[in-house]
Amino acid sequence: MEPSPTRAHAPPYRCCRLGLRHQEEAEQAKGPEDKQKFQGGIMPLSAAAKRTKNTVVGDYMSSDSGTPPMDLNQPMYEDESSGTPMSSQHPIGVNAAKNKGKAKAISSQAPDRVPNMKEKPQPPHLVFLPSGIGNPATFFRLAAAMAAPRSCRVTFINVQPHPVDSDFASQPGVELLDVDMLADTDVATTISDDPFIAHVATTNRSLYQLTPILASLRASAVFSDFAIAATLSQISADLNIPLLVVSTTSVKFLAVPRLLSQDPNVFSDSAEEIEVQGMPSIPKANIPAAWLKKSSTNHLLTEYLVPNARALSRVRGILFNTFDWFEQETLAALNRSQPPLFPIGPLQPYQKLGGHQHFLTWLSEKPAKSVVYINFGSQEVISEDQMRELRKGLEICGYHYLWVIAQGTACFERRDNGMIVKGGVDQERVLTDPAIGVFVNQCEWKSIMQAAWEGVPVLAWPQHGDQMMNAEAVEKTDLGIWMKEWNSRGEEVVDRDEIGRVVRQTMEDLDINKAAMIARERAREAYEIGGSSQKAFDKVMQMFTSSNN
Structure with a gap:
C-alpha cells in the first residue's frame, strides 16, 4: 500500500467555456492560420477551439491573485519576478508544482545559427497522464524510474482533484502539472446512471481540453492507462505523439478485453470457460460478472471495455508491472499480436521521506x-x-x-x-x-x-x-x-x-516458503542489469532515444 497521498497545492486557475464568438470563429475559420504550426508551443485560438471540442484553452485564465490573461500569440518567457517559467502557465488551469532550472524563450522561428553537430541530443521528454480512474501508484513508480535514473525529462499531468503522493512530487527530474478540467457532466449523465460509467464518460469527453498542453510540451511520448485509451489514442495521433498504455493489473487480465474487442458476444454461449489461443482457457467464474452481461444497455461494455480494447492496436506498446518468469506463458501468447507487451517489473519504490511508524x-x-x-x-x-x-x-x-x-x-x-x-x-x-x-x-x-x-x-x-x-x-x-x-x-x-x-x-508449509523464495530470486534476476525486465525497459527507451539523436 502506498503512503497516504498529499495533494500538491496549486493556484486556482481554471479554464473557461468557449463563448459564442469563439464558437463561430471555430466553425468559420478556414485560413492558413488554422493549419500552421503552434507558435511558442501554443495553438492559435481558432485552432485551439476546434481541437478542444468547443472548450476554451487560454481564452482567459482567472486566479485569486489576479493573474492577467495570456497572449496566446506570443512566445513564452520566464517570469522574472517569480522565477517561474511562463511555459508552466499552460493554456488550461495548470500549476507547475516543480520547475528545475531556468526556462528559455520558446519560439517556432528558425534558429539564427547552424546547430553544432557535436551538441548532445536532448533527453526524451516523457509525459505521464493517468486518467485518475484507479490507483496511480504504478504511474508514480514508473515515472520516477524513467526520470533521473534514465536521464529522461518527465512531466506528470495530474488531473484534479486526484491527490499526488508528496514523496513522488519531490523526485528529481519530475515536473508536476496540476490540471483542473471543466467536466462535461451533462452528456455523461445521459449515457448511464452508473457512477463509474458516468465518470469514465466525463473524463474522456474532457480530455480534448488537454490537446494544447500536450502540443506545447513537445513530448517524445505519452504514457496513460486503459480507461482513456480510445480518446487519447486519437488525440496523440493528431499530434503525432507516440502513446503507450500502462497496465495496473496482470497480463492475463488484458486477454479478456482483447477478446471482447474482437467479438463483444464472446461470452454469450453456455461454455464454462473461454478459450484463448496459446494459453490456458479462462473460467467464466474468474471474469467480473458485469462483463458477462450481453445487453445493449451494458454500458460497461459499450462505453468502456470495447472501445478502449480496440484502441490498443493503435498504441506503441503496453507496459506491465510484472516480470517474464511470473507470466511467461501468457506473455508469449499475447505478444503474437500487436501492440508489443513490455514486462518491466516488479517496479521498485522511490525514495520515501516519511518517518518511522x-x-x-x-x-x-x-x-x-x-x-x-x-x-x-x-x-x-x-x-x-x-x-x-x-x-x-x-x-x-x-x-x-x-x-x-x-x-x-x-x-x-x-x-x-x-x-x-x-x-x-x-x-x-x-x-x-x-x-x-x-x-x-x-x-x-x-x-x-x-x-x-x-x-x-x-x-x-x-x-x-x-x-x-x-x-x-x-x-x-x-x-x-x-x-x-x-x-x-x-x-x-x-x-x-x-x-x-x-x-x-x-x-x-515449508514447500510454500521454498517456492516463494524461488519467486524472489526470479524477480531480482529480472530486475538486475541484463535481466528480462531491464531489457524490456531498454526496448521502451530505444523508441525515444533513437528519435532524439
Whole structure:
C-alpha cells in the first residue's frame, strides 16, 4: 500500500467555456492560420477551439491573485519576478508544482545559427497522464524510474482533484502539472446512471481540453492507462505523439478485453470457460460478472471495455508491472499480436521521506516467520460478519498477526497476539521485515509483485474485479495458495475455525516458503542489469532515444 497521498497545492486557475464568438470563429475559420504550426508551443485560438471540442484553452485564465490573461500569440518567457517559467502557465488551469532550472524563450522561428553537430541530443521528454480512474501508484513508480535514473525529462499531468503522493512530487527530474478540467457532466449523465460509467464518460469527453498542453510540451511520448485509451489514442495521433498504455493489473487480465474487442458476444454461449489461443482457457467464474452481461444497455461494455480494447492496436506498446518468469506463458501468447507487451517489473519504490511508524518497532521485536500480515487494500468489501470471523480466526491461529485496515482514522490497537493498524502503511517496509511469514490479501496486483520481490508466501482471498485472475497467477507460480472454495460460497461467511486452520497450515508449509523464495530470486534476476525486465525497459527507451539523436 502506498503512503497516504498529499495533494500538491496549486493556484486556482481554471479554464473557461468557449463563448459564442469563439464558437463561430471555430466553425468559420478556414485560413492558413488554422493549419500552421503552434507558435511558442501554443495553438492559435481558432485552432485551439476546434481541437478542444468547443472548450476554451487560454481564452482567459482567472486566479485569486489576479493573474492577467495570456497572449496566446506570443512566445513564452520566464517570469522574472517569480522565477517561474511562463511555459508552466499552460493554456488550461495548470500549476507547475516543480520547475528545475531556468526556462528559455520558446519560439517556432528558425534558429539564427547552424546547430553544432557535436551538441548532445536532448533527453526524451516523457509525459505521464493517468486518467485518475484507479490507483496511480504504478504511474508514480514508473515515472520516477524513467526520470533521473534514465536521464529522461518527465512531466506528470495530474488531473484534479486526484491527490499526488508528496514523496513522488519531490523526485528529481519530475515536473508536476496540476490540471483542473471543466467536466462535461451533462452528456455523461445521459449515457448511464452508473457512477463509474458516468465518470469514465466525463473524463474522456474532457480530455480534448488537454490537446494544447500536450502540443506545447513537445513530448517524445505519452504514457496513460486503459480507461482513456480510445480518446487519447486519437488525440496523440493528431499530434503525432507516440502513446503507450500502462497496465495496473496482470497480463492475463488484458486477454479478456482483447477478446471482447474482437467479438463483444464472446461470452454469450453456455461454455464454462473461454478459450484463448496459446494459453490456458479462462473460467467464466474468474471474469467480473458485469462483463458477462450481453445487453445493449451494458454500458460497461459499450462505453468502456470495447472501445478502449480496440484502441490498443493503435498504441506503441503496453507496459506491465510484472516480470517474464511470473507470466511467461501468457506473455508469449499475447505478444503474437500487436501492440508489443513490455514486462518491466516488479517496479521498485522511490525514495520515501516519511518517518518511522510505531508498529514497525512492535514488528521488529517478533521472531522470524512468526507474523501473519493481513491487508485487503483501500477498497475492502468484506462484510462485518466476515471481519469478525477473520479477527477470531487470527486470534486462534497460534501466530502473531498485523492487520492493516485502510479505512478510518489512523491509529494502532494492540491485541493479545497481534496489532490492528488503521490507515495507510508503507507496505514495502512491512514485507521486508523477516518476521512476516504469510501475506493474506485480496490480490491487488501491486501487492502480489511486492510479495514476489520479498519472497513472502501469499494466502489469496480475491474479492472482485481482476483479483480472481491475479489469484490464478499466485497459484500457478506457487507464490502461495488460493482457497477457491471461499470464493465459491458467495456471501456465505467463512468461519473462524477454518480461517485459523488454513492460516496455520500456510505458515508451517515449508514447500510454500521454498517456492516463494524461488519467486524472489526470479524477480531480482529480472530486475538486475541484463535481466528480462531491464531489457524490456531498454526496448521502451530505444523508441525515444533513437528519435532524439
